[in-house]
Amino acid sequence: MSSSTAPSSSVAAGSADPSGARRNSKRPKYSRFTQQELPACKPILTPRWVISAFMLVSIVFIPIGVASLFASRDVVEIIDRYDTECIPVDARNDKVKYIQTPGNKTCTRNITVTKQMKRPIYVYYQLDNFYQNHRRYVKSRSDSQLRSNSSANAVSDCKPEDYSNGQVIVPCGLIAWSLFNDTYSFSRSGQQLAVNKRGISWKSDREHKFGKDVFPRNFQNGTLIGGARLNESIPLSEQEDLIVWMRTAALPTFRKLYGKIEEDLQVNDVIQVTLGNNYNTYSFSGKKKLVLSTTSWLGGKNDFLGIAYLTVGGLCFFLAMVFTIVYLVKPRQLGDPSYLSWNRNPGWQ
Structure with missing residues (x-):
């Protein structure tokens, strides 16, 4: 009887040990990092934020592209x-x-x-x-x-x-x-x-x-x-x-x-x-x-950098205008559940 109770007591003691519990379980060691509980920034990309970001990139890139092209043409x-x-x-x-x-x-x-x-x-x-x-x-x-x-x-x-x-x-x-x-x-x-x-x-x-x-x-x-x-x-x-x-x-x-x-x-x-x-x-x-x-302040003759800046800046400006028109013509309320697919088509299954 004593021989059978010893193992049970040892098991009970082992179950109280966190390391023993981890050996008997596939559950990882708890930490805020592994459980993804660290503080995080989760911005919501509203239409205004997206349009503002594209406009900011275009405002910065287009002047740099023009200046780079002029510098290259001066060489x-x-x-x-x-x-x-x-x-x-x-x-x-x-x-x-x-x-x-x-x-x-x-x-x-x-x-x-x-x-x-x-x-x-x-x-x-x-x-x-x-x-x-x-x-x-x-x-x-x-x-x-x-x-x-x-x-x-x-x-x-x-x-x-x-x-x-x-x-x-x-x-x-x-x-x-x-x-x-x-x-x-x-x-x-x-x-x-x-x-x-x-x-x-x-x-x-x-x-x-x-x-x-x-x-x-x-x-x-x-x-x-x-x-x-x-x-x-x-x-x-x-x-x-x-x-x-x-x-x-x-x-x-x-x-x-x-x-x-x-x-x-x-x-x-x-x-x-x-x-x-x-x-x-x-x-x-x-x-x-x-x-x-x-040479110029940019180096030797090379139009690629200026063209690249102008291309990216122009594309961002175009997208900002398109999104602005869409937002003004057909606005959507942020978080409106009526736009969810199962709400638009209840019998989709």
Whole structure:
């Protein structure tokens, strides 16, 4: 008898224990959070609130869109495509052979300024149909090697541009190997226009991603040259053309900053551009363009942001007008049960 009463007393004691009760039940531990009893804001979207919200969005977005469009239209931009024009007429049937043949490939272009351009004037090169976002291309680099000379041998991710003649390549990888090597020089009325190439890269890249003690070594020393060469006496942190190029683009059409002209250009000025047409975009049907551009408070020329703001603001204004007309023509009493489906159609089942 005593043996049977002991278990019953233990069960009774266990039932009084909350943890024991939870073990015998699927009911979760009580809390205001799990039972969704926390204070909450449950706004009722009345017609007036909805119309006011749409009107507020339109009032804010439309002026921003107009200001963005005006800022974009104030940017003066000159684009000159030269990849075909800088090939001699008799060599245009085989452009790849021409670009791969050693020799001087200087080309002269004249650009007419159609609107005053205030300094600084940014010089970009634009490449089309160049997929810098290709997975193998993006992975072919060594960030640790770029940062520190002590990691010069960390080239495991750089194949096939990791070693040349049995020696480590610095900087290694396909990105550095394909460094853009077209050159530009500008003159106006016989006077040279200097191009400032300092400060064209991100400060964070110069200070944290490219080391001051890392110098190019054994670079472009193989049988196949991919692009520009680097000065072996200058550390990578000061070779800003390389730093700009190593920040890969997400789209196949992209621009990269080449330098800045620190002089104003006037209307009808004729800028003579001497190009070194060296970069091979002909093997993959790419295009090369030279871009001169000013900037505004919004940046470069880009109408998308202004159009997007105007579109959203205009749509909200249209919806606000539609809802206002519906509310005035056919108003509904808030919470009227007569609009419930089972009240409108009692025999719906």
